[in-house]
Amino acid sequence: xVAKAGKKIELVxxxxxxxxxxxxxxxxxxxDRGESLPKIVHEIYPKTGNAFVLGITGPPGAGKSTVxxxxxxxxxxxxxxxxxIAIDPSSPFSGGAILxxxxxxxxxxxxxxxYIRSLGTRGKHGGLSQSSKEVVMALDAAGFDWIIxxxxxxxxxxxxxxKLAHAVCVVLVPESGDSIQVMKAGLMEIADLFVVNKxxxxxxxxxxxxxxxxxxxTEAAKNSWTIPVLKTQxxxxxxxxxxxxxxxxxxxxxxxxxxIEKKRAAFIEEEIIEIIWNQVVQxxxxxMDNAGGRKLLDQVLKKKxxxxxxxxxxxx
Ligand SMILES: Nc1nc2c(ncn2[C@@H]2O[C@H](COP(=O)(O)OP(=O)(O)OP(=O)(O)O)[C@@H](O)[C@H]2O)c(=O)[nH]1
Ligand SMILES: [Mg+2]
Numbered sequence: 001x002v003a004k005a006g007k008k009i010e011l012v013x014x015x016x017x018x019x020x021x022x023x024x025x026x027x028x029x030x031x032d033r034g035e036s037l038p039k040i041v042h043e044i045y046p047k048t049g050n051a052f053v054l055g056i057t058g059p060p061g062a063g064k065s066t067v068x069x070x071x072x073x074x075x076x077x078x079x080x081x082x083x084x085i086a087i088d089p090s091s092p093f094s095g096g097a098i099l100x101x102x103x104x105x106x107x108x109x110x111x112x113x114x115y116i117r118s119l120g121t122r123g124k125h126g127g128l129s130q131s132s133k134e135v136v137m138a139l140d141a142a143g144f145d146w147i148i149x150x151x152x153x154x155x156x157x158x159x160x161x162x163k164l165a166h167a168v169c170v171v172l173v174p175e176s177g178d179s180i181q182v183m184k185a186g187l188m189e190i191a192d193l194f195v196v197n198k199x200x201x202x203x204x205x206x207x208x209x210x211x212x213x214x215x216x217x218t219e220a221a222k223n224s225w226t227i228p229v230l231k232t233q234x235x236x237x238x239x240x241x242x243x244x245x246x247x248x249x250x251x252x253x254x255x256x257x258x259x260i261e262k263k264r265a266a267f268i269e270e271e272i273i274e275i276i277w278n279q280v281v282q283x284x285x286x287x288m289d290n291a292g293g294r295k296l297l298d299q300v301l302k303k304k305x306x307x308x309x310x311x312x313x314x315x316x
Pocket of ligand 2: 150
């Protein structure tokens with residue numbers, strides 16, 4: 001897995017020149033995690049660093065894709081280019097979300113300044129976060145100013161968003177349950193902005209009040225940015241302009257305070273560690289597969305040695 005200098009990958013060159021089909025193929029190559037991956041990243045990486053990455057997370061069916069679709073329209077009004085990645089769009093709530101997302105985002109089809117892509121479930125090679133991080137790199141290099149990453153906030157995925165987003169917007173709905181649940185889900189720690197969507201439904205104001213209270217309580221700890229709680233009816237295009245305004249305000253604030261630079265550094269460090277980690281694991285497996293490893297394993301299976309003893313022996 002070494003990225004040697006030499007012949008440039010034609011596909012990447014075309015992608016950098018703005019060819020969408022090449023971009024799609026580069027993304028597939030990143031997802032497949034094949035042999036060309038290091039070279040692809042090698043060529044893409046120097047062109048990155050311009051895009052602002054916005055994570056949109058929240059419970060299944062909260063309206064994340066609808067909000068995203070309307071945000072893309074706002075971004076386009078500013079003349080900037082937007083890419084959307086939907087990660088693991090597999091919620092049963094909206095019935096085959098990949099198709100659903102396509103339909104919802106159809107308003108942008110034919111717009112060269114918009115690119116939409118769904119990323120499949122966790123592949124067998126490497127984690128979801130590494131692929132999605134490298135796909136973000138590709139989109140950044142391809143010249144998209146905004147990259148919106150949608151993840152369904154269930155379990156671990158909502159934390160994955162922190163590994164690649166410069167800002168995180170948490171979308172909730174009146175029926176999300178009381179705000180104590182929100183706190184439990186750890187969303188309070190990851191949110192830079194809260195959106196209460198589907199405000200056409202009852203109980204919306206109650207959730208807004210609770211969130212505002214909670215934000216107030218944690219404010220002292222966060223000591224800077226006041227997390228806004230915004231009301232939207234994404235389906236009816238209500239409140240989106242305001243939301244985009246707050247997202248831009250957060251971006252400006254974060255840039256001014258050096259927070260984006262810090263995040264970039266942290267993401268790259270994580271990426272390097274992941275690359276090393278994957279190679280080490282690969283190497284250990286290969287060595288384990290050798291006769292010696294097999295013998296050691298047998299000794300553990302026969303209870304002659306403990307796993308720790310064998311691990312120590314193996315390392316030395
Ligand atoms: N009443 C109402 N419905 C909405 C609103 N926004 C979105 N919806 C609907 O809610 C459903 C789910 O919306 P999505 O945008 O797919 O939600 P999501 O969070 O992306 O869903 P998953 O990706 O499956 O987790 C769709 O039927 C939308 O039309 C809103 O403001 N009010
Ligand atoms: Mg969705």
